[in-house]
Amino acid sequence: MSEYVRDAFIVLFSLTGLFFFVGGTVGLLRCPDLYARLHPSTKCDTLGACSVILALCLQAGASFVTLKLLAIAFFLLLSCATCGHAIGRSAFRSGVVPWHKPGVKPWPIEEDE
Amino acid sequence: MRKAAVLGALLIIGAMLLFAIGKMPAMNSRNAPDKTHVIPRYLEKGEEEGGAKNIVTGVILNYRGYDTMGEVTVIFSALCAVVALLDREKRGLSRSSPDASGVRSSVIVRTVVRFAFPVIVFFAVAYMMLHGEGSPGGGFQGGAILGASVIVFTLAFGLPESTRRMPLKVRIPLESTAIVGFLAMGIIGLAYGVNFLTYLLPGVHGAMAQTVRNLMMTVIEVGIGIGGGVIFISIVFAMMREDKYELQPDVPQP
Structure with a gap:
């Protein structure tokens, strides 16, 4: 019985990961500018990859492999979030204007800076 | 006449190659x-002859030791070329301040790097270089990670x-x-009267021979790792300096 429950959770987490990877890829291809693309592509690495790793952890059971996988997930979360932040910040500071409808100000940008 | 001779030579060489x-x-x-022949030999006798559980390491350091030494030399030559072309630090010509942007990276990035940097270095040295003979990894991979860690720190x-x-x-x-480690281990073999880059020394038998061989290969792996990593670091430092130099030339143009 518990085998089936475990398998069900493995499938569930794998499908969650698949969903976020597909969504992230579609967003990366379809979104209009850097900031909008950054949003789905970081989801890909954090939620998508971590769900898949969680599924792999369940598959591996309580072993040393699980510990390694959890370490991978931890550093993945850390580095991807930081990367997204650094890319977005440096783009903003080097003056990349966010996508907006013609004639609509995206947000109060100091024009003089 | 000369063109005809070249054409004839090319035709003959081409025909031979075809x-x-x-x-x-x-x-x-x-x-x-x-x-x-080659693959069955590696798979069947690789561990015994190569002296490493990881067959890739055995092939790299033992069957193709000369080739790997050449690769290490190529990396070192790349460093020499970059330094000769770009780096003014070593020639005492660096007159510009090296930080190009003047913008500090955000506190999030600095905190995460401060936390992750020692972990990356530990992974590169302990997991890649020292353990390269038993598990996937090795000197080149460890060196790349070591170099990348310092590059992240620099950024x-x-x-x-x-x-x-x-x-x-x-x-x-x-x-x-890297090169010094390779040459030293090779010369130890020569001093014992066997071929260059032979790790099985005559006069050393049994379990001791295996230990000595593992030790020599580990020395080479760590040498490749540290040497390669520092070479990457130096290349990146040179290039970052040059970037600033290009942005704000302080040398009067003729």
Whole structure:
């Protein structure tokens, strides 16, 4: 019985990961500018990859492999979030204007800076 | 006349090459010599002859030791070329301040890098270099990770801080570790009267021979790792300096 429950959770987490990877890829291809693309592509690495790793952890059971996988997930979360932040910040500071409808100000940008 | 001679020579060489290609075994054929001789030999005797559980390490350091030594030399030559072309630090010509942007990286990036940097270095040295003979990994991979860790540090904290912690005095001796390690281990073999880069020394028997062989291969792996990593670091430092130099030239144009 518990085998089936475990398998069900493995499938569930794998499908969650698949969903976020597909969504992230579609967003990366379809979104209009850097900031909008950054949003789905970081989801890909954090939620998508971590769900898949969680599924792999369940598959591996309580072993040393699980510990390694959890370490991978931890550093993945850390580095991807930081990367997204650094890319977005440096783009903003080097003056990349966010996508907006013609004639609509995206947000109060100091024009003089 | 000369053109005709060149053309004739080219035709003869081309005909010879085409003839040789025609005699080669078909692509991926089961009867090709690499499938019938080389791969079975590596798989069956690789651990015994190569001296490493990880067959890749055995092949790299033992069967193809000369080739790997050449690769290490190529990396070192790349460093020499980059330094000759770009780096003004070593020639005492660096007149510009090395930090190009003047913008500090955000506190998030600095905190994460401060936390992750020692972990990356530990992974590169302990997991890749020292353990390369038993599990996937090895000197080149460890060196790449080691170099990348310092590059990340440089991106987060700026070139002045990074060069202060890895000054030229430290980098210059470390850059040649790979070649020096290889040559030293090879010369130990020569001193014992066997071939260059032979790790099984005569006069050492049994379990001791295995230990000595593992030790020598580990020395080479760590040498490749540290040498390669520091070479990457030096190349990146040189290029970052040059970037600033290009942005704000302080040399009067003729």
